[in-house]
Amino acid sequence: MSIREANAAGDLAATAAALGVRLAFLQITEPSLRTVLTELADGGAGRIELVGVAFGQLAPGNSWLRRIASHWWRERGAGAPEVVVATRLLDTDPVDAAAVSSALEKARPVTGSESPLTSAAWAEVPAYRHHVLVCRGPRCSARGAEKTWTALAEGLSRRGLRDSDVLMTAAGCMFPCNHAPVLAVQPDDVWYGDMTPEHVDRLIDDHLSTGEPIQDARIR
Secondary structure: OOOOHHHHHHHHHHHHHHHOOOOOOOOOOOHHHHHHHHHHHHHHEEEEOOOOOOOOOOOOOHHHHHHHHHHHHHHHHHOOOEEEEOOOOEEOOOOOOOHHHHHHHEEEEOOOOOOOOOOOHHHHOOOOEEEEEOOOOHHHHHHOOOHOHHHHHHHHHHHOOOOEEEHHHEEEOOHHHHHOOEEEEEEEEEEEOOOOOHHHHHHHHHHHHHHOOOOOOEEE
């Protein structure tokens, strides 16, 4: 469902193989849910059961799994297989067969009447004050960028800062890998290195709140 699960793609793929199920992602990495649904349908599947997995609090809600599945189902049109979605997300790592079966006991079919992917509220670029890019490349991920991302999101939330204040984006490799985890604040063009969770509160309270960069932590 979220970036955290994308970061655990290898472990989840092994779990999926052991359970005899397919693995798909809503964001960041492949295979996408759309790709897997199409492959299953093209292979003759008459019924597809979806169970969302989210190990952290920052994942989108289960309604997004239904919404995206419904979008695919409507586009598929006549002959689309039945698609059912578990009404709750699995949040325990590792995922096992008993948890999957339990979640599917209360699955509901996709009807096509679910909310679309578009909304009037999402038509404009947010009027953000700062745009923070958090590197999620291989080196930064290996050095804890996931925890940095989580600490930043939770810290902004605690302070009541929204997308209109600070817009967060996960990025691929941003190149100054020796300084991992790397984070950049735009439009200030200020880059920080070794941005561990312990430094995040200072980043929010100083740079993102008052506009004063942390000079001893910046690499540009």
